[in-house]
Amino acid sequence: MDPRYSAQDVVRCALCRDAVAPLYCNVCHTHLCKDCVEKHFSDKSKVHNVVPLEQFLSTDFESKRDILRRDLQELEKYIFPKYQESAAIIKTQKTDQLKHSQKLTSELNIQGEALHREIHTIIQRKQAEIDEMNAQHLAAIEKQEGETNKALHEIKQVIQELKSLLDTSDVGLVSKYRSRIAEFRKLPHKLKISLPNLMPQKINREELLKQIGSLRPLSIETEEQGYTVPSPGAESSPPARPLLDVPRLITDIPTTGYDYGLFSVSRLSDEEIWTRGDNEIMKLYNLKGELLKSIQTKSGNTPRDIAVTRSGGLVYADRWDSSINLVSGTQIQTLITLRGWRPLYLCSTSSGDLLVIMTSDDDSDSDSDESDESDDKIQTKVVRYSGSTEKQTIQQDDQGKPLYSSDGYTKYLSENRNSDICVADNDAGAVVVVSAAGKLRFRYTGPPSTPGESFRPLGITTDSQANILTSDCYNNRIHIIDQDGIFLRFLHNCGLQYPGGLCVDSRDYLFVAEELTGKVKKLQYYK
Numbered sequence: 001m002d003p004r005y006s007a008q009d010v011v012r013c014a015l016c017r018d019a020v021a022p023l024y025c026n027v028c029h030t031h032l033c034k035d036c037v038e039k040h041f042s043d044k045s046k047v048h049n050v051v052p053l054e055q056f057l058s059t060d061f062e063s064k065r066d067i068l069r070r071d072l073q074e075l076e077k078y079i080f081p082k083y084q085e086s087a088a089i090i091k092t093q094k095t096d097q098l099k100h101s102q103k104l105t106s107e108l109n110i111q112g113e114a115l116h117r118e119i120h121t122i123i124q125r126k127q128a129e130i131d132e133m134n135a136q137h138l139a140a141i142e143k144q145e146g147e148t149n150k151a152l153h154e155i156k157q158v159i160q161e162l163k164s165l166l167d168t169s170d171v172g173l174v175s176k177y178r179s180r181i182a183e184f185r186k187l188p189h190k191l192k193i194s195l196p197n198l199m200p201q202k203i204n205r206e207e208l209l210k211q212i213g214s215l216r217p218l219s220i221e222t223e224e225q226g227y228t229v230p231s232p233g234a235e236s237s238p239p240a241r242p243l244l245d246v247p248r249l250i251t252d253i254p255t256t257g258y259d260y261g262l263f264s265v266s267r268l269s270d271e272e273i274w275t276r277g278d279n280e281i282m283k284l285y286n287l288k289g290e291l292l293k294s295i296q297t298k299s300g301n302t303p304r305d306i307a308v309t310r311s312g313g314l315v316y317a318d319r320w321d322s323s324i325n326l327v328s329g330t331q332i333q334t335l336i337t338l339r340g341w342r343p344l345y346l347c348s349t350s351s352g353d354l355l356v357i358m359t360s361d362d363d364s365d366s367d368s369d370e371s372d373e374s375d376d377k378i379q380t381k382v383v384r385y386s387g388s389t390e391k392q393t394i395q396q397d398d399q400g401k402p403l404y405s406s407d408g409y410t411k412y413l414s415e416n417r418n419s420d421i422c423v424a425d426n427d428a429g430a431v432v433v434v435s436a437a438g439k440l441r442f443r444y445t446g447p448p449s450t451p452g453e454s455f456r457p458l459g460i461t462t463d464s465q466a467n468i469l470t471s472d473c474y475n476n477r478i479h480i481i482d483q484d485g486i487f488l489r490f491l492h493n494c495g496l497q498y499p500g501g502l503c504v505d506s507r508d509y510l511f512v513a514e515e516l517t518g519k520v521k522k523l524q525y526y527k
Helices: 034-041 053-167 171-176 181-185 205-212
Strands: 023-025 030-032 050-052 221-224 227-230 243-254 262-269 272-277 281-286 291-296 305-308 314-318 323-328 331-337 341-348 354-360 380-386 389-394 411-415 421-425 430-434 440-444 457-462 468-472 477-481 487-491 499-504 510-514 519-526
Touching: 023 034, 023 053, 030 034, 034 050, 050 053, 053 181, 053 205, 243 487, 262 305, 262 499, 262 510, 262 519, 272 305, 314 341, 323 341, 341 411, 354 411, 421 457, 421 468, 430 457, 430 468, 457 510, 468 499, 477 499
Parallel strands: 305 341, 411 457, 457 499
Antiparallel strands: 023 030, 023 050, 221 227, 243 519, 262 272, 272 281, 281 291, 305 314, 314 323, 323 331, 341 354, 354 380, 380 389, 411 421, 421 430, 430 440, 457 468, 468 477, 477 487, 499 510, 510 519
16 A cells, blocks of 8 residues: 555445455445455446556545645735735725825815804904994984083073072063073984894704815725625615706806817816816816916826826826826826727726726827727727726627727716716717626617707716716707616707816716817706
8 A cells, every 4th residue: 555545544345345445446436345346347337447546546646736736826826916915905095095084184174264264254244344333323322412411501501590580680681581492392302223133044054064065975895806896875876856947057167278179177076177178288277267286298298088086186098108197296107008009088987996998009190089080990998997907898799899989089988876887989979888897788879859960979977866968069068868878858058169078076066168168167957
């Protein structure tokens, strides 16, 4: 017997259950003694393969060692490094979480201080009003007091004079007396003063919360084998909101420095928006149109598109050097450099991933947002990135046909609340919507009521109701469709002029970049 096995490993024959079994049938997995081999072979239902037990044990031992080697290799080469990477990511996430929490607290304190200053200014203004009314009241009383005191003095003099005349026998003095009694019968006027009252209003907590600002809900997700598992309750839908019959223009936000077009708008907060146009400068504005920050691209090229990450960073696509870059403060970091592909448009997802739509490299030197070029060799796809790691590619439907047109370079995209990926394919004249797994859900090519009209969607965004909004630039309107591609309403009759890039804020106010006017319009479209 193989010296690697001890006496305790001795096995008995499976048939006679008495003799030591030096043999083993690989087919039946049965231990046999020499005397029972012939009986075992009498079962003609199988082709038996009986070998010495030492040979079987040796083969089995080596087989198990191969399994051990493979497991060790996989653990050392793949699994352990992945866990190390995950641990490093968690450490970074903890640091980022702390920084973000401190940033939120700082922003909240700044907002609180601003509200305190505003309240203090209002209180001071009201105090000034009170002081002014007090001065007017006091002046009126003092005037009345002066007139009354003067009359009292004169009355005392007349009384004294009358007493003197009554005691005298001088006819001349008595005959000179002139009565003032009619004058004094006009008693002093009584002041009627309506004293001011402070009428304090009940503090509206909801309005105060709006002034302070809103917090996006925390979203915590786990990833397993490429599938995203939302945290409990994350799939609950907000209550339905009715649409306005006519959208309301809230404000016009002018931008400057874009000579030939304003193309994209991306929300940093409810009060600040990033824009990009026809040059290499990306600009941050507040809602008053005040320029807060300007950033030039790292390469000096015109950015193809911009998006704001969940942590508030600005990412932009540089089609000319095939890169995707992150702006943090005044620093620019290249996140991804593509090979054989050029990035077009991008968006940041609710899970923190980055979606990029790109075309195969055709060495085209056109940078227009509209292009009539057609090349059968050009391919278009959507790629999902986590950091700089490619996680998913979406390019074809279940029949192997391209999901997106190969013509032109205008294909804005956005992620819906239900994780659908929505692409405004301008050259195909369609909004193409696929699931998070990349399965085609529907194509929207315009409302059924206007089948003859041209439809060239440009910008695209989604709101809290999972509705999809896309700009119909040539018809100066915006289409609203639901998450299943059903047309709901046009947004027009509000002075839109060639609407392009779109985004919504936390309260579903819509920001529209007008390409030709250089304005960003803020619209209300829900009641």
